[in-house]
Amino acid sequence: MREYFHNIYMTLKTILIGMRITLKYCFARTITVQYPDVAPTLQPRYRGFHFFEIEKCIACDQCAKACPVDCIYIEKTGPRKVDKATNIAVGGAMTRYAVDYAKCMFCGLCCDPCPTDCIHMGNIHDLSGFTRDSMVVEFTELATEGLQTPQPLWMQKDRLPEWAENTRQQWIDRAVPVRDEMEKAMVDTTPPKKKK
Ligand code: SF4
Ligand code: SF4
16 A cells, blocks of 8 residues: 555656656747757767768778668778878779668767778768658769768758858868879779789
């Protein structure tokens, strides 16, 4: 009997604790963030859509194996390895590096095992698309355009709020020093085998 009343007491107590928090927010001042006119506040460790440095990728599949939902797709024409002199990967061509964001849960587990530190969680949070297929971001195609991360549809317009224009320019500038290497990553540079 004692336990019965204790359970009733605990039920009422936990409901009241929850309702107290709810009521606190009911009467709090409402804050509306005027996004996208005003930049959103993202925390430094925010995990958004990936940044991928294709020129450093050795297509080792470690990221794909670590992904709990199997949403990373990698194709190459042959083995790749990092040239220690330049820190750039050479060898087989990267023919595909894609992430299916319809499945990705932004856990970041793909970034940790990367031996060349070339896949990172980025700072984009609002990528969208009209079909499921458009949720698959082909990073190799982006690399041909000199991009390391996808751009939200609305950020591809000509006129943008100043913060968005600056962010877009930062993404472009970041890849400029390695544009040639990005393109080379999609070309097979394996030396021909010597004839015996
Ligand atoms: S963030 Fe997580 S779910 Fe998304 S690709 Fe990486 S490991 Fe997979
Ligand atoms: S773990 Fe890194 S180097 Fe290996 S395939 Fe993934 S992104 Fe490329």
